[in-house]
Amino acid sequence: MAKAKRQYVCQNCGSATYRWQGQCADCGEWNTLVEEAAETAFSAKHDLSKGGRTIALETLDAASPMPERMLCGIAEFDRALGGGFVAGSATLIGGDPGIGKSTLLLQAAGRLAKAGKSVVYISGEEAAAQVRLRAQRLELGDAPVALASATSVRDILATLDRQTADFVVIDSIQTMHSDLIDSAPGTVSQVRASAQELIRHAKDSGAALVLVGHVTKDGTIAGPRVLEHMVDTVLAFEGERSHQYRILRAVKNRFGGTDEIGVFAMGDAGLGEVANPSSLFLTDRSGDVPGSVVFPALEGTRPVLVEVQALTVRLASGATPRRAVVGWDSGRLAMVLAVLEARCGLQMGGAEVYLNIAGGYRLTDPAADLAVAAALISAFSERPVPSDAIVFGELSLSGEVRPVAHDALRLREAAKLGFSRGWGPKGMKGVNGIGVTGFGRLGELVDLMLGRD
Ligand code: TYD
Ligand code: MG
Numbered sequence: 001m002a003k004a005k006r007q008y009v010c011q012n013c014g015s016a017t018y019r020w021q022g023q024c025a026d027c028g029e030w031n032t033l034v035e036e037a038a039e040t041a042f043s044a045k046h047d048l049s050k051g052g053r054t055i056a057l058e059t060l061d062a063a064s065p066m067p068e069r070m071l072c073g074i075a076e077f078d079r080a081l082g083g084g085f086v087a088g089s090a091t092l093i094g095g096d097p098g099i100g101k102s103t104l105l106l107q108a109a110g111r112l113a114k115a116g117k118s119v120v121y122i123s124g125e126e127a128a129a130q131v132r133l134r135a136q137r138l139e140l141g142d143a144p145v146a147l148a149s150a151t152s153v154r155d156i157l158a159t160l161d162r163q164t165a166d167f168v169v170i171d172s173i174q175t176m177h178s179d180l181i182d183s184a185p186g187t188v189s190q191v192r193a194s195a196q197e198l199i200r201h202a203k204d205s206g207a208a209l210v211l212v213g214h215v216t217k218d219g220t221i222a223g224p225r226v227l228e229h230m231v232d233t234v235l236a237f238e239g240e241r242s243h244q245y246r247i248l249r250a251v252k253n254r255f256g257g258t259d260e261i262g263v264f265a266m267g268d269a270g271l272g273e274v275a276n277p278s279s280l281f282l283t284d285r286s287g288d289v290p291g292s293v294v295f296p297a298l299e300g301t302r303p304v305l306v307e308v309q310a311l312t313v314r315l316a317s318g319a320t321p322r323r324a325v326v327g328w329d330s331g332r333l334a335m336v337l338a339v340l341e342a343r344c345g346l347q348m349g350g351a352e353v354y355l356n357i358a359g360g361y362r363l364t365d366p367a368a369d370l371a372v373a374a375a376l377i378s379a380f381s382e383r384p385v386p387s388d389a390i391v392f393g394e395l396s397l398s399g400e401v402r403p404v405a406h407d408a409l410r411l412r413e414a415a416k417l418g419f420s421r422g423w424g425p426k427g428m429k430g431v432n433g434i435g436v437t438g439f440g441r442l443g444e445l446v447d448l449m450l451g452r453d
Pocket of ligand 1: 097100103137138266269270
């Protein structure tokens with residue numbers, strides 16, 4: 001039999017080579033290759049075209065029962081999942097350290113246990129006493145959650161075989177260790193092997209399994225991107241640690257859409273649900289301020305009003321101007337600046353530009369282009385955008401304002417919060433008493449704001 005070779009596995013993307021390299025040839029990350037034992041040594045003599053069993057093929061319209069759903073009772077969590085946890089499924093929750101993953105899952109576990117479900121919470125990071133202390137702080141000290149501090153997958157599976165559970169939390173998968181593999185916990189092959197065993201157990205036993213995963217600087221689940229393929233649902237828990245609000249976003253969901261989010265605020269008694277996120281991001285807005293614009297962002301099908309703030313500082317000629325962005329894509333800002341300069345004649349090239357999305361919110365909606373442009377024009381000209389207006393629309397490089405999805409939904413949310421003007425793409429209709437101004441080109445917005453004819 002061929003001897004198992006050593007191999008080098010990229011801790012970022014999971015690709016393997018037999019020679020060490022400074023840079024991963026697949027994902028281009030540096031210094032991510034770590035020596036690990038090869039999992040199996042395949043013999044080239046095997047012929048896969050022979051000796052298999054035939055598989056019974058089915059039709060698409062065959063009757064199959066809907067998967068059983070389990071609501072945890074935290075509405076924002078259930079919503080992000082697309083209607084609760086699915087029995088026999090695996091969910092991965094990724095997020096920065098300290099963002100509140102353990103808190104959220106302990107709250108969900110406590111609720112489910114109180115509702116009569118059998119719940120097992122395995123912590124590989126904290127001692128049972130620490131988890132217990134947190135549960136008391138969350139006023140869940142009396143919830144019948146079965147708690148253990150463990151990292152050996154073999155021990156965990158043995159325990160789960162005895163105690164059938166409806167809901168199992170593994171916090172975190174990076175601390176788990178399978179003795180079938182002799183690499184350190186947290187390496188790709190360890191995480192993959194541990195997850196595989198735990199997921200198989202969940203599918204067999206019908207438990208809803210939740211794996212907590214740490215996230216690297218660039219926002220991917222640390223090491224095992226491979227993990228995302230193995231689970232049914234991937235949720236990202238996002239937010240700035242210095243701000244109190246958190247967003248739970250479905251990145252992948254085999255049982256529902258990925259367009260729903262859950263919004264939470266971290267408080268003294270754990271994560272509270274935020275049913276009306278717009279009110280959270282629009283706090284403390286004061287009158288007409290140059291550079292401040294309200295943008296109706298869309299999170300899936302849910303509108304969230306956020307404030308876009310811009311500041312421009314004219315520099316003495318010669319100095320290199322700074323461009324700093326918080327909460328938006330800096331490439332996109334460069335594009336909007338270029339369009340303003342090339343198509344509308346606004347000379348911002350020599351000015352420093354700062355852009356901030358208030359409340360630590362991260363904007364990904366392309367309809368933010370026009371709101372950002374309005375904030376920049378307003379900051380640059382020191383003319384405020386009316387404080388009762390919302391602005392949205394996508395920009396093309398030619399300076400056209402493009403229509404965006406769900407304009408009525410955005411306007412309705414704005415009307416609900418007392419706004420009375422909507423500036424956006426041409427052709428949209430006013431709703432609920434909001435007066436709309438449509439722009440075909442960015443130049444028209446510039447003319448309006450600068451009072452040019
Ligand atoms: P935690 O759930 O441990 O984060 P993660 O598991 O994602 O690493 O949450 C850690 C932070 O949350 C910690 O800095 C303290 C804060 N926190 C509160 O503000 N209020 C609370 O009630 C709890 C339990 C935690
Ligand atoms: Mg934790």
